[in-house]
Amino acid sequence: MHVGVLKETAPRERRVALGPDAVARLIKAGDTVTVQRGAGAAAWFSDEAYAAAGATLGDARDAAAADVVCKVQRPADNELDGFRNGAVVVALAGRDASASPETLASRGIMLLALERVPRSTRAQAMDVLSSQATVAGYKAVLIGASSLARFLPMLTTAAGSLTPAKALILGAGVAGLQAIATARRLGAVVTGFDVRAAAAEAVLSLGAKFLAPGAIAQDAATTGGYARELEDEQQQRVLAAISGAIAQSDLVISTAAIPGKPAPRLITSTMVAQMKPGSVIVDVAAETGGNCELTQPGETVEHHGVTIIGPLNLPSTMPMHASQMFSRNVQTLVDLLRKDGKLTLDMSDDIIAAMCLGGPAR
Numbered sequence: 001m002h003v004g005v006l007k008e009t010a011p012r013e014r015r016v017a018l019g020p021d022a023v024a025r026l027i028k029a030g031d032t033v034t035v036q037r038g039a040g041a042a043a044w045f046s047d048e049a050y051a052a053a054g055a056t057l058g059d060a061r062d063a064a065a066a067d068v069v070c071k072v073q074r075p076a077d078n079e080l081d082g083f084r085n086g087a088v089v090v091a092l093a094g095r096d097a098s099a100s101p102e103t104l105a106s107r108g109i110m111l112l113a114l115e116r117v118p119r120s121t122r123a124q125a126m127d128v129l130s131s132q133a134t135v136a137g138y139k140a141v142l143i144g145a146s147s148l149a150r151f152l153p154m155l156t157t158a159a160g161s162l163t164p165a166k167a168l169i170l171g172a173g174v175a176g177l178q179a180i181a182t183a184r185r186l187g188a189v190v191t192g193f194d195v196r197a198a199a200a201e202a203v204l205s206l207g208a209k210f211l212a213p214g215a216i217a218q219d220a221a222t223t224g225g226y227a228r229e230l231e232d233e234q235q236q237r238v239l240a241a242i243s244g245a246i247a248q249s250d251l252v253i254s255t256a257a258i259p260g261k262p263a264p265r266l267i268t269s270t271m272v273a274q275m276k277p278g279s280v281i282v283d284v285a286a287e288t289g290g291n292c293e294l295t296q297p298g299e300t301v302e303h304h305g306v307t308i309i310g311p312l313n314l315p316s317t318m319p320m321h322a323s324q325m326f327s328r329n330v331q332t333l334v335d336l337l338r339k340d341g342k343l344t345l346d347m348s349d350d351i352i353a354a355m356c357l358g359g360p361a362r
């Protein structure tokens, strides 16, 4: 099977879909791999490292001519020249329609959309949403810590004693739990919150407090393990619970999300006005509109002395490890596409069937 690795073209995208280690594993499994020159440069993977792993270096057309073309963000319409009819593209489909399923289909290209990997135990090793959320949760805390005017840990020094910062983490999925663990390691007193009852146990197991268990709906989790949108009355109870805690917090990391929907609004401007001046909110949900109503995606704004940061594409800001994790996910998926050394799209496989967008099934 011929695997291609393309360089990312989207602004701010520094990751690469397959790093040299993953390429070496594919070559060991019998694949040939062509990597576009410079594909890994922004993640600090050199062309030499790919060559040492056994890849052939080429231009974009060489890499695009593969059976399976791997990319972080799916190629735009004007990047599809050189793809062969019947090619499989493994990438995030994303929300913008730069290459629509129709365009892909008309060119005979099948997109395996990485965000559609089922949340099953078998698919866990292919789940880029989880691996990249881990990076986002960690980095959000670091951004928050470096934007605060105070320490996170308690300090007892000759110059006096300093109390630890209070951190509130909203949404205790993959990103939120990583944020809780990171904020705890840095010495903050951490409280977590989620509407899924199952999240409480995970929050407590990390040594954090769990906010207002009474505000949780027993049925706020769908069968897929995600949260659903709340009824009005329940949303009001959630806001009331958060409101009191937010006023006491120095650092808020908000990660609440509902798949396919805008981010739930959890932090109103009134709540922000009740926070202490110098506090910081890092809104990891900025990409889908933000959990805070004052968040400007991609910007940092100040309201009543509170800094509100709306970072975009956090995983890309730690491109080396984000790519390493992404690569492992993609490589595991590519392994699933190889049968007797040949590309085989097995539509009876629930993982592949769930991910297919566009092109002709074979």
Ligand code: NAD
Residues within 6 Å of the ligand: 118, 119, 120, 121, 123, 124, 127, 129, 130, 133, 170, 171, 172, 173, 174, 175, 176, 193, 194, 195, 196, 199, 224, 225, 226, 227, 228, 230, 238, 255, 256, 257, 258, 259, 264, 266
């Ligand atoms: P996500 O990114 O969709 O959402 C982040 C968190 O926001 C979730 O925990 C969600 O419950 C929470 N949330 C939604 N609305 C909220 C609100 N109004 N207030 C507070 N919190 C709210 O979720 P995710 O991080 O991708 O993971 C969701 C679940 O799936 C978790 O239980 C996770 O452990 C599980 N999971 C399973 C697998 C697997 O089995 N392969 C892989 C990844 C995640």
